Amino acid sequence: MNFHKLRLMAFDQLKLQSYYRSRAAQYDEIYLKVERQSDLSKIRDWLPPKFYEAHVLEIACGTGYWTQYIAPRASSLFAIDTAAETLSIAKGRLDIQSVIFQIGDAYDLPKMPENLNAAFAGFWFSHVPKSRIHEFLKGLSYRLKPDSRVVFLDNLYVEGSSSRITDEDSEGNTYQTRQLANGSSHKVLKNFPTELEMHDAIKGIGHTAHWTCWDYYWAFEFRTNEFVCNI
Template identity: 40%
Template structure:
C-alpha cells in the first residue's frame, strides 16, 4: 500500500467509519449489507484492507470463515476487541499477498479498490490470480461520487487517477480516490476475471466476478 495512504488512515482511525453513519447512506448500506452477506454465504473469505472490521462482521454472519488483513496494526487491535469466532485478523499488506492457492473460495475488498492506482490495477489483478488461484469469487464494494456528499475531487493526473484533499493530524493531505464507471470496470477486469456483474446504487457500487 502507498505509505502516504497508510499514514492517512492511521491518523484518522477515529473517523474511519464515519461515512457509514451518514443518514443519506443508510438505505443503500442496508441493501448492500444484505447482498454481501448472501454472496459470501458459506465461503472461506480473504478480506483485503479490513480496517476496524466494519465489513468483516457483515461477512462473518454468513461465511464459513474470514481471514481479514490490514497493514495497520492499530486498526486491527480495535477490530479484535469483538471479533466473531470465525474471524482471524492479521497484519498484512494487500499488495504483497503470500501464495495461498486453494485456501480461500472468495476475496472481498470494501472501499479499497478506489485506492489502487489505475496504472497498477492490471498488475494487481494478476497478483490476485497468481496467489489465490482460478475460480475464486471476487467481490469489490466501493463508493460512488455524489455531488454534495462526496469530498470534491481536487486533482486528476495523467493516468486518470483522481485525488481528494482531506484532513489528517490537522493538515491537509492528498488522498487517491477513484470513482470508476461500469464500462471502465468491465474493460479493466475483462482479462483477469469472468462472469462480471455490477450493481450500482446511489452511494455504492458492487462488483462480483470469478478469477480466471
Template identity: 40%
Template sequence: MKHETLAQYYALNAGAIESVYDKPERQADLAALRTKLPELLRGHKVLEIACGTGYWTRLIAATAASVHATDVNDEAVALARAHATAGNVTFAKADAFDLPACAGEYTAVFAGFWWSHVKREEQERFLAQLRAKLGKDVLLVLLDNCYVDGSSTAIARTDAEGNTYQIRTLASGERFEIVKNFPADSYLRKKLATAVREIRIERLPYYWLLTCRLK
C-alpha cells in the same frame, strides 16, 4: 502540509473511519448492502483485503464459513480484532500488494473500499497478484463508492494517468492528498476482463458492488 501516504492517513484516522457510515442520505444503500454482501459470501472461506476497522468483516462473518481479515495498518487490525463478534474470524497484518501464497485456502476474496485507492496504472498488477496467489475460480467481490455531489468529498485534482484525488483533513488539522477513483461500469469491465470472468455490477445511488471469478 499535505501528505500522499494512504497507509499513514488511515493509520492516524483509524478511530474515525466508520463515521462515514453515519451519513443520513446513505442509510438506505447501507441497509441493502448489509443484506446483499453476507448472502454473496455465505458459506465461503473469505480472504478480506484492507479490512479497516472490521465494519464489513463483522457482517461477512455472520454467514461465511470463515474470514481471514487483513490490513496494512496495525492500528486498523487492532480495532477490527477488538470489534470482532464471531469465532470464525482471524486477523493479520498484510500488504494488499504483497499477499502470502494461499492457493486453495480461500474460495472468495473481498475488498471493501480498496479498489478506489488503487492507482489505475497499478490495478492490473493487483489483479495479477490475486490470480497468482489465490488460484483460479475464486469469487472476487468489490464494494466501493459512487461519486455524489454534496455527499462525497470533492475531487481536488486529476493526474496524467486519470487518477482522481481528494484532500482529507484529520481532526488535528493535518491534511492528506488521497487517491480516490470513481470508475464507470465500462472502465471496470475493461480493466478486469483479462483477469476475471462473469463480471456482474450493481449500482446503488452511493455505492457499487461488483462480483466476478478469477480466471
C-alpha cells in the same frame, strides 16, 4: 516504468497508509452519514449471502465494518490491512474463531491459507492507482482457487456528499484533500471507475462479471479464471 515514477508511487502508498493509520479512530463515522443509511442497509442484506460457506480473503479490511457481516456467513475469513490501528479495532469488534486478521499489503500478499475461494474488498479498489490495477488483480487471483467469487464495493461520486476532487494526475488518477479531526490535511488518491472500466480491468483475470449500483455505492463481482503466470 521509470525510477522517478516508481518512487512517486511508493511515496503515495506510504501516504495513504499513514492517512488511514491516523484516521482509524474516526474511520467508522463514514458509516453514519444520514443520506447513505438506506443504501447501507440494502448492502448489509445484499453482501453477506454472497460469501455463504466460502473461505474468504478480505483485502484492506480496515476496522472490520464489513467483516462483521460477512464472517458469520463464511466458513472462514482471512483479512489483511496495512494498519495495525484499524486491525486492532476490527479484532475488538469480532470474536469469531474462523476469522484471522493479519497485517499485510494488498500488492504483496502475505502467506495465507490455500483453500481461499472468495474475496472481498470494501472501498479499496478506488485507492488503487490505475497503473497498479493489473498488478493488484493478478496478485489477488494468484491466491484464489479458479472460479472464486470476488466482490468489490466502493463509492460513486455524488456531488454534495462525496469529498470534492481537488487534483488529477497524468495517468487520470483523481485526488481528494481530506481533513482529519486532529487538523491534519491529506491528499488522497480516490478514483471513481465506471462499469466499463471495471469490465476492462478484469480482462484475462475473471469472467461472469456483474455491476450493481445504489445511490451512493457500486459493487462489481466476478469469478476468477484459472491463474496463468503471463496474464
